[in-house]
Amino acid sequence: MSASMEVMIDAALDLYRDTFPGERLNIADLGCSSGPNAVLAISQIVDAVDEKRHQLGHDHIEFQCFLNDLPWNDFNAVFKALPEFCEKVEEEKGRDHSMCFIVGVPGSFYGRLFPKRSLHLIISLVSEGVHLNRGNLWISKTSPPCVFNSYLEQFQKDFSVFLMSRSEEIVIGGRMVLTLMGRKSKSPSDEAFGCTWELMARILMDMASEGLIEAEKIDSFNFPFYTPSLDELVELIKREGTFTINRLEFLQMGSRDYDIDHGRKGHDWVKVTRAALEPMLESHFGRDIMDDFFIRIEESFNESISPRRNAEVNPVLVSLVRKG
Numbered sequence: 001m002s003a004s005m006e007v008m009i010d011a012a013l014d015l016y017r018d019t020f021p022g023e024r025l026n027i028a029d030l031g032c033s034s035g036p037n038a039v040l041a042i043s044q045i046v047d048a049v050d051e052k053r054h055q056l057g058h059d060h061i062e063f064q065c066f067l068n069d070l071p072w073n074d075f076n077a078v079f080k081a082l083p084e085f086c087e088k089v090e091e092e093k094g095r096d097h098s099m100c101f102i103v104g105v106p107g108s109f110y111g112r113l114f115p116k117r118s119l120h121l122i123i124s125l126v127s128e129g130v131h132l133n134r135g136n137l138w139i140s141k142t143s144p145p146c147v148f149n150s151y152l153e154q155f156q157k158d159f160s161v162f163l164m165s166r167s168e169e170i171v172i173g174g175r176m177v178l179t180l181m182g183r184k185s186k187s188p189s190d191e192a193f194g195c196t197w198e199l200m201a202r203i204l205m206d207m208a209s210e211g212l213i214e215a216e217k218i219d220s221f222n223f224p225f226y227t228p229s230l231d232e233l234v235e236l237i238k239r240e241g242t243f244t245i246n247r248l249e250f251l252q253m254g255s256r257d258y259d260i261d262h263g264r265k266g267h268d269w270v271k272v273t274r275a276a277l278e279p280m281l282e283s284h285f286g287r288d289i290m291d292d293f294f295i296r297i298e299e300s301f302n303e304s305i306s307p308r309r310n311a312e313v314n315p316v317l318v319s320l321v322r323k324g
């Protein structure tokens, strides 16, 4: 989020400049999640635009901020945190701050969420992707080509629906800034992330051979995640046709040195991975094997994979403008 903040703020300031005088800016964060990050991006954008308005001596505007996530997201937690958040804004900025109205929008962004031409700025900082991959959990070096193609086709379908929906919802000249996980190499299995899934598949196969899980369960699990290349993204954006690409680049993020401070190789990395992936693995393989599974991952991880390499990720930043 911090790596893409500058681009999001630039897009918002350009928009303010282009749409002024206007009374209201409607901003949507798609996949806001819950917890402190849910309002963080939106609040920094609102602050930056309001600061600019103040510097230019313009009248107040109103911000309407839509926080979207899937219906089972903990919106209650988000809403409960809002009064404290608003108090803090008032304390820091005083009453001269423009008003900001926050709305929750439960639903999938793979479809329409808002009325036509109702949004000025859309941001989305999400890493989502996809749904015969015998003995594998994701695209791996041993997967047949049809696996890669199925992932790619699903991504093309999902991302096109996403673009078409946003294209209807955003005003002409509106901006959209997205970050999503991408890949630099030819095949997703060459990336650091691929090694993680190969290690997990190997551990699960061991557990299947010990009779702890059924081998068929491994074949039927496909991690719903795809990392597109920049070329694949350009092609889909051009094919959809209603957005101009303002920026498209890999974000520079230092790899996280999970283990340096703690001296416990792999331990922190396994904690992060477990937090992100356990719900998905648990619902497929069952809760009973989870502790055993992650203990084995940590043990094998120490021998087989460098934590630094596993901390490498390739987020892509896409900044788009809605054509007239």
Ligand SMILES: C[S@@+](CC[C@H](N)C(=O)[O-])C[C@H]1O[C@@H](n2cnc3c(N)ncnc32)[C@H](O)[C@@H]1O
Pocket: 001, 030, 031, 032, 033, 034, 037, 038, 068, 069, 070, 073, 107, 108, 109, 110, 124, 125, 126, 127, 128
């Ligand atoms: C990695 S979190 C990102 C949270 C936050 N934007 C941030 O940057 O910290 C991804 C969020 O996207 C949401 N999400 C995934 N698929 C979605 C969809 N189809 N529609 C709406 N939200 C979705 C998830 O529920 C999750 O809260």
